[in-house]
Amino acid sequence: MYLLKKVIQLRENSHPDHEKPFLEHLEDLRVMVTRVVITLVISMIVCFAFNKNLMEFFRQPVDQVLVTQLKATLPDDAPRPLTVESWGKARKVEHAAMNLTPEQRAVFYQSLGDDDLSFQAKSISLLRAANALPEDKRDAFVNSLGESDELKLQVKALLRTKPNTDSDAQGNLRMMSALRPTEGFMLSMKLSFVAGIVVSFPLLLLFILQFVLPGLHSNEKRVLWPAMAIGFGLFLTGAAFAYYMVLPRALLFFAEWSGNMGISNDWRIGEYISFATQFTLLFGASFELPVVVMVFVKLGLLSYETMSRTRSYAIVGIFVTAAVLTPTPDAMTLCLMAAPMIILYEICIWLAYFDSKKNRIKEEQEARESMERQIAREEKMRAEAVTPDPAEDHSWHDEYHPTDHHAHEEGDDGWHDECPPKDPHFSDELPAIDETPPAAEEPGNKTP
Numbered sequence: 001m002y003l004l005k006k007v008i009q010l011r012e013n014s015h016p017d018h019e020k021p022f023l024e025h026l027e028d029l030r031v032m033v034t035r036v037v038i039t040l041v042i043s044m045i046v047c048f049a050f051n052k053n054l055m056e057f058f059r060q061p062v063d064q065v066l067v068t069q070l071k072a073t074l075p076d077d078a079p080r081p082l083t084v085e086s087w088g089k090a091r092k093v094e095h096a097a098m099n100l101t102p103e104q105r106a107v108f109y110q111s112l113g114d115d116d117l118s119f120q121a122k123s124i125s126l127l128r129a130a131n132a133l134p135e136d137k138r139d140a141f142v143n144s145l146g147e148s149d150e151l152k153l154q155v156k157a158l159l160r161t162k163p164n165t166d167s168d169a170q171g172n173l174r175m176m177s178a179l180r181p182t183e184g185f186m187l188s189m190k191l192s193f194v195a196g197i198v199v200s201f202p203l204l205l206l207f208i209l210q211f212v213l214p215g216l217h218s219n220e221k222r223v224l225w226p227a228m229a230i231g232f233g234l235f236l237t238g239a240a241f242a243y244y245m246v247l248p249r250a251l252l253f254f255a256e257w258s259g260n261m262g263i264s265n266d267w268r269i270g271e272y273i274s275f276a277t278q279f280t281l282l283f284g285a286s287f288e289l290p291v292v293v294m295v296f297v298k299l300g301l302l303s304y305e306t307m308s309r310t311r312s313y314a315i316v317g318i319f320v321t322a323a324v325l326t327p328t329p330d331a332m333t334l335c336l337m338a339a340p341m342i343i344l345y346e347i348c349i350w351l352a353y354f355d356s357k358k359n360r361i362k363e364e365q366e367a368r369e370s371m372e373r374q375i376a377r378e379e380k381m382r383a384e385a386v387t388p389d390p391a392e393d394h395s396w397h398d399e400y401h402p403t404d405h406h407a408h409e410e411g412d413d414g415w416h417d418e419c420p421p422k423d424p425h426f427s428d429e430l431p432a433i434d435e436t437p438p439a440a441e442e443p444g445n446k447t448p
Contacts, residue, residue: 032211039203043196044189051188054195058276061243062267065251073163079150080119090120091165097121122147123154128165130155183270194277198239198284202232212295231291238287238340242280246336250279253332282325286341293348297355304352311349318342 047054067084074082093112097105109118126145130138142155178184197204205228255265296302307314322338 028211032207035207036204039200039207040193040196043200044192047195047199048188048192050195051192054191055188058191058273061248061251061276062272064248065255068248068252069255070163073161075157075161078157079153080116082120086117086120087163090117090124093117094121094124094165098125119151119154123151123158124165126151126155127158130159131162131165178269180270187270187273190273190277194281197281198236201235202228205231227291227294231288234287234290235284239280239284241287241340242283246283246333247276247279249336250330250333253330279326283337286322286325286337287344289341289344290348290351293345294351294355297348297352302352304349304356307345307349307352311345314345315342318345 070084070087074084074087097108100108109121112118126142126147130141133141138159139156142152142159145152145155178187206224209224209228258265293302293307297304318341319334319338322334322341326333326337
């Protein structure tokens with residue numbers, strides 16, 4: 001439940017404008033799980049038709065372990081060089097002639113028609129007899145044999161490296177026993193399931209990304225397909241690295257460790273297949289680290305500064321994760337898983353750096369363009385404030401600047417016409433002036 005809540009928070013943070021109720025998130029989860037299950041069932045049915053080829057494919061690391069062990073015990077200085085294939089044939093021939101009389105054995109070797117194979121079979125028979133003697137008496141026994149010097153030198157070389165002379169040596173590893181009646185069929189089902197995951201991994205990754213990152217825009221959808229291709233390539237790289245490089249070395253380590261302790265390597269086929277498939281899938285999943293980290297970077301949950309500052313903590317976390325994921329407790333396997341993850345994490349840091357640099361350049365360019373647009377807008381507004389708009393009414397200008405051509409021709413500047421309008425209640429006529437002189441005052445009426 002905690003993981004589901006974190007995934008839902010990631011969905012909402014990736015696209016805040018596509019908020020959904022919790023029940024709608026659960027409905028999207030149901031659709032995603034249904035698609036994944038149907039895809040796995042179809043791919044599993046297709047891969048089940050090749051169950052024999054899948055079994056042989058996953059048994060190859062065991063055969064490689066057997067070949068490596070045997071090759072390490074074959075002498076390089078023998079008179080007649082030995083290979084793993086020739087040694088296996090010689091052991092079968094020697095085992096077939098073991099109970100024959102000397103005369104019968106001679107006839108049997110002569111009937112083979114292969115002198116080199118007969119020579120190797122004789123050397124194996126003498127080597128087995130010498131190994132049964134005390135170590136200090138083996139050379140004397142070989143020297144006393146009435147055989148050719150070449151055969152004596154061959155046996156002495158084999159005594160130094162001591163290859164296994166048993167015809168059924170490591171037969172349990174080659175055949176591997178099934179302890180339940182249904183174990184073989186269930187192993188075929190398990191191998192088909194694992195192969196179905198590998199084959200349908202691009203579609204599974206697409207369904208998961210569509211659930212975690214809903215509402216993708218057109219440009220984000222274009223980026224999604226290359227990301228899926230890269231993720232599928234990384235998964236195949238991790239699985240191939242585990243199958244061809246790590247798994248044989250891990251099996252050889254455990255086989256030699258058990259052999260040195262006197263423990264027979266009787267591995268069950270079910271346990272081995274579970275170990276091999278789990279080992280391969282976990283390595284493939286661990287190589288998806290760059291995809292997960294770059295998704296977090298794109299969503300803003302991680303940044304170059306954070307990753308570079310916490311590099312030491314990330315390395316410790318990678319080792320802890322590798323210790324949990326690896327199905328074996330040995331340090332060699334842990335380091336083989338942790339080392340590629342650390343390298344991939346360093347690659348992620350550089351990718352985050354270049355992504356941050358690209359985003360910074362883009363932001364600076366957008367800020368520059370925004371500033372240029374602001375300056376152009378201000379200049380336009382300033383120009384509009386200085387220059388009058390020709391669409392405005394300028395009739396008032398004609399009242400103060402009459403176009404009297406006669407006035408200009410006579411040298412009149414026209415300023416006498418520039419007078420304010422007349423008041424309709426105002427009359428231009430002046431009142432009449434009474435020019436009659438006042439009458440003379442009579443003397444009797446003069447006031448003292």
